[in-house]
Every structure is written in C-alpha cells, then in structure tokens.
Amino acid sequence: MNCLLLATFLAVLVLPSLVRCTTQQAFQHLPSVPIVKLDDALFTGTFIGDAAQFLGIPFAKPPIGSLRFQVPQPVPSYEGSHTAVAHGPACPQQKLPIRRGIGRVITESSEDCLTLNVFTPTVILPGSKLPVVVYIFGGGFETGSSQSEFGNITVHKSLKMHEPVIYVSMNYRVAWGFLASKEVKQAGTGNLGLRDQRLALHWVQKYISSFGGDPAKVTIWGESAGAISVALQMLAYDGNNDGLFRAAFMQSGSPTPMGDITNGQRYYDFLVDTTGCNEAIDTLECLRAVPQEILQAAVDKTPSMFSYQSLDLVWMPRADGIFLTDNFQRLVQQGKIANVPFITGDCDDEGTAFAFSTTNITTSEEFHEYLKAYWARNATDEEIDRILLMYPQDPTAGSPFGTGTRDQLTPQFKRIAAFQGDAVFQAPRRFLIYERSGKQKIWTYLSKGLKVVPFLGAYHSSDFVYEKWGMQGSLLHLLIHFAAHLDPNWIPNSVFWPEYTVESKDMLMLGEWPWSAPTIIQDTYRKESMEYLINFTLTYPL
Incomplete structure (x- = not known):
C-alpha cells in the first residue's frame, strides 16, 4: 500500500500492523487531524509527534443530579461530530493540606467528569x-x-521498541466515589470509583477496535491507588473479569487489608451532619441534592493521606457485598481472582512520604497509642507491642532502609515509615504473590532508585522517574513487552527476569542509580515482620 492511499484511510482512523513506508514519507501525506468513527459519530483528535490523541471522550452519563452517588450508566450511542482535543475536567478532588510542598494540583474539576483518552501510533493500517x-x-x-x-511517552517508547501499543486512560470518581456506610451498602452503590473504571473497560471492549486496538489484548496498569484498583478489578465479582483484560501490571499497590463498607460509617455520618442531611429520612438521597460546593467543603474537612492518620484512608475501596464480596485478602485466599498473568512490585521506601505528618510522635508509647487509635482499634496491647518489636526504634532498621543512622528526622520517623510501607504496600504484595504462586504467571520487582534522596530514599512512586527518563530496561519498557507478549523479558543479553515461585522467590531489583544494571534477588527481606503484619491485618482489616 502506498503512503498516499494510507492518508485516505487515516481520514477515518481504523487502525494492525505498522505501515511499511518510511516515517518521513508517511508524514508527508497525513491528514491535518486524525478522525475516528464511533457509532454514528466522528471524533476529531490531534497529532502530537508520532502519536495521535483523542482526549475527553465521555464513556458514561454525567453522574450529576439524581445520578450522583449512583452506579455509572453507559452513554447512549454516539451521534454527530465531536472535537476530542482537550482533556475532560477531573472529578471533584479532596483538598490536600498545603505543607512541605504538598497541595492540590488539579486545577479544573467537575462532577461531569467521566471521560477517557486514547493515544495511538500516528501511522497505522486499517x-x-x-x-x-x-x-x-x-x-x-x-x-x-x-x-x-504517559500517553505520548508510552506510544513513543513502544514504537522505538517496534512493539506498538495503544494507550487508554480514564477519569473515575475519587473521594466522592468511595462513600461507605450501611446506607450505601443497602442501596448497592459502593465502590463507585471502581465501577467507573469497570465501565471504562467495557467501553474499551466495545470501541477500541475502531482505533486499531485488539480488545482481546488488554493489559490494565496502575500505580499506587491505581495499582490497588488494578488488583481489585482482578477480584471484582469474585474474579470474573468478563474478558475485559488479559494481564495486569501493578506498581506500588496490591489487595489491601480492607474490611466491610460499614467500617466507613463515621465518615458518612460526618458528611450527613455537616451538610444538614441529618434530619432526612433518606440521608443518601439528601446527599444527592446537596449543592456541590457544600458537599465539597464537607469532604475537604475529612482527613487526607497527608493528615495525621496518614494511610488509614477515609475514602478507599471496601467490601460492599456486590462488586467486592469480602475482605480483599480473603478473596485472594479463596481463589476468587482473575486468572491472568501479572506483574507487581514496590519501591524500597514506600512509607517515607507518608511519615512526615506524624513527626510529633517521638516515643514508643506515643507510637503505640497511634497504632491503637488508627491501625489496630480492636487489637490487644500485646498484639500492638508485637508490632513495636518487629519494627524497632533503631534507625538502622528503619526506612529509608539501608541508610544506617542517616535520615532520622525524629526518633520515630524511620520506624513509622518502615511500618506503614510494609503494612500497606510490601506485605500485601508478598501475600498476593505467595497465595497465587503456581496458579498463574507472576513476576515481582523491587525498585531502589533514588535511594540517595534525603529522608525519602526510594520513595513511593520513585520508580516512575525511570519511566519518565526512558531508561533502557525501565519498567515502561518491560510493561510494553509484557502487554504484547505476556512476558516482560525483552532486552537481548540483559538479566533474565524469572517468574516468581514460592520455592525460588526470585524478584527483579532495579538499582540505586539509573545506570545500575538490574539484578535478581530473593524476596525474603523482613520475612518475620511481614508475616506478622499479614496475619495481623487479616484479623484486623481497616
């Protein structure tokens, strides 16, 4: 096929093999804008370098008015002409405390926010x-x-690897999407943020072929809460993934030790009282009618991940009896998980960024009381003391790990960072891979990148720096090859990344410097302390 004929096809993008002409030839004949046909509608996007992008495509009816705090509804068939050249607004955000450089970074938000974005290679064939x-x-x-x-970065890297992929990202309801109470459970409207994600995945199945994607070759990828979301999509409906994805990639997030949705009752009651709905017969229906600014002000008064209670989150997924039928880790134990290949890993110092809000804790007694108040409300003093024993005050045992007596901001800082990083990230990951070993293909990793950063070390999300730099052998390269072949190994003459098994416990370690070659180590560090945390959180989920 000559490139002039290709340009005719590109006028309505329906994308499966790269064009066999030079990039220079192809660009000479590209239309000025990419266009894709969805149902009876035409969506016009933009070209950015070697990617075509379609932004802000609605995938659900706006969750406003009577649809606020309701399960998302799919959009009707598309009609007419649409420009898809700008991201849609973010969903309403919880205001973060402005301290130590931390604050709200989203500039535009709206309740009408359920849109997604598609990035494709510029040059593709029908x-x-x-x-x-x-x-x-x-x-x-x-x-x-x-x-x-990451849309443009991912497509660009995939083309350089000669492994072209399509990238999709979606908005989902945060904070407002995780209302939790007995009223929410009775109404069957729990975990709305996760259900938004699920509806977007159904949209991909229906429409991605129009962009040249294969709906049978979908990999879901997330970081932090996004990685936890990926894990929970694997657990949704007792592991029935409806053919929505064939693989999963989780960076710093696994099935966390969360309990029943009624455990969030006190926060629901706070919203009801603060918004004036406490006299209503149907408080949930009342919350749907509260003006947005009043509801937002109430949400902003609740603790955030950078408040004193830190990773004991207010707004988070919980077992609702429908989407997620039980404690997430018990679902893993019961084998109620999508049987797809997956990669999961953590940064070495996951807890440091979340320990700055507790620097007023300076003694073991105060740390004990903190655990009792937020992390172990129903545990005995003896059980809490066991945590203190497993995570001692000795700074050489704390996080950032391996830094000796350095980075000890307060007498308890490294201790609290070590505990939180293991409790929320490291131990749940190890629990997941141990339980699923031998049942599905698993690879796991540990990133020690940027270990030299004072007080933070290889902090939560530091592995993303490798991806933005595009380092050879970065996780992004491995992800792209994994999405294409269900195997992350791709660099000739590089270290081979073996699958994880309980016998070998092999894991990939990314070194402290971008130029450090990855190595294979065994996932056995802090074995006794993490085993205790796993059993503890199974007994006392948040």
Whole structure:
C-alpha cells in the first residue's frame, strides 16, 4: 500500500500492523487531524509527534443530579461530530493540606467528569489489532485525573521498541466515589470509583477496535491507588473479569487489608451532619441534592493521606457485598481472582512520604497509642507491642532502609515509615504473590532508585522517574513487552527476569542509580515482620 492511499484511510482512523513506508514519507501525506468513527459519530483528535490523541471522550452519563452517588450508566450511542482535543475536567478532588510542598494540583474539576483518552501510533493500517494498555491513575483515592504525559511517552517508547501499543486512560470518581456506610451498602452503590473504571473497560471492549486496538489484548496498569484498583478489578465479582483484560501490571499497590463498607460509617455520618442531611429520612438521597460546593467543603474537612492518620484512608475501596464480596485478602485466599498473568512490585521506601505528618510522635508509647487509635482499634496491647518489636526504634532498621543512622528526622520517623510501607504496600504484595504462586504467571520487582534522596530514599512512586527518563530496561519498557507478549523479558543479553515461585522467590531489583544494571534477588527481606503484619491485618482489616 502506498503512503498516499494510507492518508485516505487515516481520514477515518481504523487502525494492525505498522505501515511499511518510511516515517518521513508517511508524514508527508497525513491528514491535518486524525478522525475516528464511533457509532454514528466522528471524533476529531490531534497529532502530537508520532502519536495521535483523542482526549475527553465521555464513556458514561454525567453522574450529576439524581445520578450522583449512583452506579455509572453507559452513554447512549454516539451521534454527530465531536472535537476530542482537550482533556475532560477531573472529578471533584479532596483538598490536600498545603505543607512541605504538598497541595492540590488539579486545577479544573467537575462532577461531569467521566471521560477517557486514547493515544495511538500516528501511522497505522486499517484492520490493525494492537495490544492495549489501560492506565489507572493513583492519588490515594482522594485526588488525581487521567491527564498524564504517559500517553505520548508510552506510544513513543513502544514504537522505538517496534512493539506498538495503544494507550487508554480514564477519569473515575475519587473521594466522592468511595462513600461507605450501611446506607450505601443497602442501596448497592459502593465502590463507585471502581465501577467507573469497570465501565471504562467495557467501553474499551466495545470501541477500541475502531482505533486499531485488539480488545482481546488488554493489559490494565496502575500505580499506587491505581495499582490497588488494578488488583481489585482482578477480584471484582469474585474474579470474573468478563474478558475485559488479559494481564495486569501493578506498581506500588496490591489487595489491601480492607474490611466491610460499614467500617466507613463515621465518615458518612460526618458528611450527613455537616451538610444538614441529618434530619432526612433518606440521608443518601439528601446527599444527592446537596449543592456541590457544600458537599465539597464537607469532604475537604475529612482527613487526607497527608493528615495525621496518614494511610488509614477515609475514602478507599471496601467490601460492599456486590462488586467486592469480602475482605480483599480473603478473596485472594479463596481463589476468587482473575486468572491472568501479572506483574507487581514496590519501591524500597514506600512509607517515607507518608511519615512526615506524624513527626510529633517521638516515643514508643506515643507510637503505640497511634497504632491503637488508627491501625489496630480492636487489637490487644500485646498484639500492638508485637508490632513495636518487629519494627524497632533503631534507625538502622528503619526506612529509608539501608541508610544506617542517616535520615532520622525524629526518633520515630524511620520506624513509622518502615511500618506503614510494609503494612500497606510490601506485605500485601508478598501475600498476593505467595497465595497465587503456581496458579498463574507472576513476576515481582523491587525498585531502589533514588535511594540517595534525603529522608525519602526510594520513595513511593520513585520508580516512575525511570519511566519518565526512558531508561533502557525501565519498567515502561518491560510493561510494553509484557502487554504484547505476556512476558516482560525483552532486552537481548540483559538479566533474565524469572517468574516468581514460592520455592525460588526470585524478584527483579532495579538499582540505586539509573545506570545500575538490574539484578535478581530473593524476596525474603523482613520475612518475620511481614508475616506478622499479614496475619495481623487479616484479623484486623481497616
């Protein structure tokens, strides 16, 4: 096929193999804008370098008015002409405290926010069936949006690897999407943020072939709350993934030790009281009618991930009896999980960024009381003391790990960082891979990148720095090859990344410097302390 004929096809993008002409030839004949046909509608996007992007496509009816705090509804068939050249607004965010450089970063938000973005290679042929990577953003289930440079970066890297992929990202309801109470459970409207994600995955199945993607080759990818979301999509409906994805990639997030949705009752009651709905017969219906600014002000008064209670999150997924039928880790134990290949890993110092809010804790007694108040409300003093024994005050045992007596901001800082990083990230990951070993293909990793950063070390999300730099052998390269072949190994003459088994416990370690070669180590560090945390959180989920 000559490139002039290709340009005719590109006028309505229906993308499965790369064009066999030079990039220079192809660009000479490209239309000025990419266009895709969905149902009876035409969507016009933009070209950015070697990617075509379609932004802000609605995938659900706006969750406003009577649809606020309701299960998302799919959009009707598309009609007419639409410009898809700008990201849609983020969903309403929880306001974060402005301290130590931390604050709200989302500039535009709206309740009418359920949109997604599609990034494709610029040059493609009709009938293409490219692998699809669906990215779920992080932000503690409190903040975040689908706006990210990773769409163009991912497509660009995939082309350089000669492994072209399509990238999709979606908005989902944060904070407001995780209302939790007996009223929510009775109404069957729990975990709305996760259900938004699920509806976006159904949209991908229906429409991605129009962009040249293969709906049978979808990999879901997330970081932090996005990675937890990926894990929970694997557990949804007792592991029935409806053919929505064939693989999963989780960076710093696994099935967390969360209990029943009624455990969030005190926060629901706070919203009801603060918004004046406490006299209503149907408080949930009353909350649907509260003006947005009043509801937002009430949400903003609740603790965030950077408040004193830190990773004991207010707005987070919980077992609702429908989407997630039980404690997430018990679902894993029961084998109620999608049987797909997956990769999961953590940064070495996951807890440091979340320990700055507790620097007023300076003694073991105060740390004990903190655990009792937030992390172990129903545990005995003896059980809490066991945690203190497993995570001692000795700074050489704390996080940032391996830094000796350095980075000890307060007498308890490294201790609290070590505990929180293991309790929320490291131990749940190890529990997941141990339980699923031998039942599905698993790879696991540990990133020690940027260990030299004072007080933070290899902090939560530091592995993303490798991806933005595009380092050879970065996780992004491995993800792209995994999405295409269900195997992350791709670099000739590089270290081979073995699958994880309980016998070998092999894991990939990314070194402290971008130029450090990855190595294979065994996932056995802090074995006794993490085993205790796993059993403890199974008994006392949040």
